[in-house]
Amino acid sequence: MDHFSYLIVLDDVDTLTTKGVDPGADFLFRALSRAKKRSKVLYTIRNAPSQSIHNSIEVPGLIGRDYDEFVNECIAKFNAPEPSQEFRESRLPLLSERRPLVIESIIALSRTAGGYSGADRLFTQNIGDDVRDYVFSREWDALPNGLERPLLAALADLNRPTSFDDLKIVLRAGDSAIRDSIAAVREMFLTIDDAGESTLFSLAGLTRSFVNSKKESLKLYPAVKERVRAFKRTAKIASPEVARLVATVRRYVPLRLSSHSSSDLRIALNLVRDPKLKLSVTEDPVFRALKGYVEASQTRVDLSEVREDFHYALQMKHEPEFEELTAWFDAEKSSNVVGEHLFSIMDAVTSGRRYSEDQKIGMVSRKATTAYHIAQQKLESSPDEALALMRLSILLHTKAFKHNALNGSPMTNISEKYALNTADQYFRIISSYRPWELFSEMKSLQNDTEGYLDPVAEALFAHIERLPLATLAKPEKSRIKNQARDTLSSGFRKEKWLDTTLTPRLEDQLKSFINRL
Numbered sequence: 001m002d003h004f005s006y007l008i009v010l011d012d013v014d015t016l017t018t019k020g021v022d023p024g025a026d027f028l029f030r031a032l033s034r035a036k037k038r039s040k041v042l043y044t045i046r047n048a049p050s051q052s053i054h055n056s057i058e059v060p061g062l063i064g065r066d067y068d069e070f071v072n073e074c075i076a077k078f079n080a081p082e083p084s085q086e087f088r089e090s091r092l093p094l095l096s097e098r099r100p101l102v103i104e105s106i107i108a109l110s111r112t113a114g115g116y117s118g119a120d121r122l123f124t125q126n127i128g129d130d131v132r133d134y135v136f137s138r139e140w141d142a143l144p145n146g147l148e149r150p151l152l153a154a155l156a157d158l159n160r161p162t163s164f165d166d167l168k169i170v171l172r173a174g175d176s177a178i179r180d181s182i183a184a185v186r187e188m189f190l191t192i193d194d195a196g197e198s199t200l201f202s203l204a205g206l207t208r209s210f211v212n213s214k215k216e217s218l219k220l221y222p223a224v225k226e227r228v229r230a231f232k233r234t235a236k237i238a239s240p241e242v243a244r245l246v247a248t249v250r251r252y253v254p255l256r257l258s259s260h261s262s263s264d265l266r267i268a269l270n271l272v273r274d275p276k277l278k279l280s281v282t283e284d285p286v287f288r289a290l291k292g293y294v295e296a297s298q299t300r301v302d303l304s305e306v307r308e309d310f311h312y313a314l315q316m317k318h319e320p321e322f323e324e325l326t327a328w329f330d331a332e333k334s335s336n337v338v339g340e341h342l343f344s345i346m347d348a349v350t351s352g353r354r355y356s357e358d359q360k361i362g363m364v365s366r367k368a369t370t371a372y373h374i375a376q377q378k379l380e381s382s383p384d385e386a387l388a389l390m391r392l393s394i395l396l397h398t399k400a401f402k403h404n405a406l407n408g409s410p411m412t413n414i415s416e417k418y419a420l421n422t423a424d425q426y427f428r429i430i431s432s433y434r435p436w437e438l439f440s441e442m443k444s445l446q447n448d449t450e451g452y453l454d455p456v457a458e459a460l461f462a463h464i465e466r467l468p469l470a471t472l473a474k475p476e477k478s479r480i481k482n483q484a485r486d487t488l489s490s491g492f493r494k495e496k497w498l499d500t501t502l503t504p505r506l507e508d509q510l511k512s513f514i515n516r517l
Contacts (some may be wrong), residue, residue, distance in 0.1 A: 003036035008041045017045075018142035046139060047187040061098030071099060074107040083107075083116045091120060097204045104130045124209070132210040139188045140214060147181040150224050152189055153215035156208050157228040161200035169315045170227045187495055226283035231316050235385055235419045242284045245271065249290055253297060255323040260297060285318035293324040296331040303335055311344070319352045329366070342370050361403045365415060368396035374421055379429075390426045391445075397422055398451030405452065407497055416455045423459035431463050435476065438442050438463055439483040439510075443490055452498040457506055464513055481517045484510050 010029065016023045025043075032039050043049075049056045061072050071088060074080070083092065096102035109119040109127060122128075143149055154170045155162060167178055177368065182201065186192060189207050193200040203211060215221050249271050252264040260268075272291040281287050292309030295302060310328050313320055329345045346367040350360050375389035397419035402411040430437050442460055446453060488510045492503040 001031060001037060001039060001283050005038065006039040009037065010041065010043045014045050014047065014138065015044050018138050054501065055247035062100060062103070062114060063098065067093070067098060070103060071107070074104045077270050078104075078108045080107045080110050081115060083110070087116045087120075091116075094205060095123065096119060097206045099206070101135060102128075102131055102206060128209070132206060132213070136188070136207065136210045138307075140210075141266075143184060146184075147177055147220075148170055148184045149214075149218050150220045151181045152176070152185060152203065152211045153221050154224050154228055155201060155203045156191075156211040157225060159208070161202045163198050163200055166231070167197075167201065169312075170224065170231055172227070181402065202393050207227070222279055223283065226279045229280075229315075230284050231457050239280060239284065241278070242281055242287050245277075245281060245287065248287060249294065250473055253294060255321055256295075256300045263293070264298065269298065274354060286314040287318035288316075289313040289318060289324050293320070293327050296327040301331045301334070303331060306331055307341055314344070314348055314381035319348070319354045322349065322355055325349060343367065345369070357403070359396055364396050365400045365411070365418070366401075368393045368400065368418065369424070371396065372418075375512050383429075387426070387429065390422060390429075391441075392444065393422045394419060394426060395449050395451070396455060398445075398449045398453055398456065400451065401455060402498070419426070419455035420459055423456040424462065427459055427463040431467060435472070436466055436479040436483040438467075439480070439487040443487045446493060449496065454498050454502055457497075457502050460506075461509060464509060477517050481514055484517075488514070 010023060013023045028041055032041070048058075071083075071092070075082060089282065092103065092106065095106060105128070106116075106119050106123055109123060110116045113119040113122050123131075140149070150171060154167065158166075158170070162183075164178060168175070171178065174179075182190065182228055189203065189211075191202045191204050191207075193202070218224075224515045249268050252268040252271075253260045272287070272294050288309045292306050292313065295309065296306045304498050306328055310325070312318065325345050325348060329342065332341050332345070346363040349363040350367070351356050352360075371393040375386040375393065378386040378389065397415055400410065401415040403409070404415050427438055429443075430441065438460065441454070445456060467480075472480070488507060494500065494503065497503055
């Protein structure tokens with residue numbers, strides 16, 4: 001090395017590293033760094049390098065001219081027939097994933113299989129097993145004993161492009177564990193589509209065939225298999241075994257009753273916690289919603305377990321019975337911790353397909369009240385967040401008011417009162433330090449609400465009268481006047497008001513107010 005410059009190629013160095021054998025990289029580096037002549041080392045590896053990343057070049061599967069030339073070389077080498085244009089351009093790339101070894105194997109097989117359709121059939125069925133094992137086994141065996149293989153098994157069973165969030169649901173793992181697993185398998189196994197809003201992961205046909213041949217030996221596969229099956233089922237479909245268990249449990253804790261005896265609750269709890277239950281039952285979202293309901297109905301509630309059961313059922317696209325979600329709601333309320341879990345319950349009902357309009361509006365009202373209470377807690381520590389929650393509460397109360405008024409509900413007066421009181425406090429806070437926003441908010445609420453704004457108008461009337469104009473500085477008065485004019489010129493949309501006489505009153509009130517400034 002002192003006399004000549006060399007190019008040293010270590011081809012397929014993973015053959016050593018995946019078996020834990022040192023390929024001598026450190027020795028070569030020291031030898032070359034001491035030599036008088038400059039030499040270079042080229043490593044070829046299957047996976048992304050863990051070092052010298054900036055000096056690495058990714059060689060993708062054969063495409064374009066490289067692919068065509070390689071196919072021609074294989075045809076000539078094996079004296080194989082010329083494939084049809086359709087097979088060459090569509091089927092062969094799909095079968096081989098454009099991997100050179102697989103391309104040449106299929107072309108060679110065409111000589112003894114009666115052509116390319118026979119080669120396709122034989123390779124797909126069993127002849128291709130040896131090739132698939134050669135291509136993937138080394139990397140499969142070298143994977144860590146974490147979620148990497150279960151992740152590949154889940155993608156094989158899902159058999160469609162799958163998002164990161166869906167993988168989290170099926171594998172029941174956190175973000176970091178899923179990310180680490182994807183990083184470990186992406187180079188050799190994954191097909192990644194990141195053209196849309198979210199990245200999608202899948203297995204190409206050759207890879208999926210290999211994973212299918214290996215997945216049954218995985219310790220975690222039975223659970224993964226049942227979760228995938230449950231995830232793919234539609235919301236109302238459950239296995240006969242689950243249906244029988246649900247019917248048995250509901251004999252002790254029927255949904256039509258708001259309370260149950262302690263003995264019946266104990267029997268129901270033992271049924272849903274039976275350690276002998278099969279995975280096909282315990283991983284079913286219908287069962288998990290039932291289990292959450294039984295646990296939420298107990299005298300002493302383990303909220304963490306209730307939440308886990310219901311979140312699992314919802315993530316699996318199941319819509320639990322309204323009474324089941326109500327039991328969860330009541331358990332959360334009893335804990336005196338008002339927060340995100342209550343919103344999850346209410347959003348599940350309002351966005352669900354199986355719930356009645358009255359049930360949805362009932363949850364809208366509850367969400368409005370919850371948002372208001374959280375806002376009260378956050379007024380000192382996070383005033384901006386508190387105002388946003390209070391505004392949300394107004395929008396939801398006005399939506400409930402509209403529904404109740406149009407349907408002649410006895411709840412109409414209550415929802416009107418809640419909307420008025422919330423708007424009154426909201427305007428009071430705003431007028432104390434940004435009084436001009438009283439008018440822009442009226443305009444904004446009109447654009448955002450799905451309900452009737454009559455109670456909000458009453459609150460606005462009161463606060464306009466209370467504005468301390470005599471103590472305001474001239475710039476503030478000018479700003480208030482401009483905002484009031486802008487709101488007046490924008491007009492009031494008739495469909496946002498139950499009382500048709502309110503909009504003329506609002507216009508007259510604004511005109512009178514502007515003249516006083």
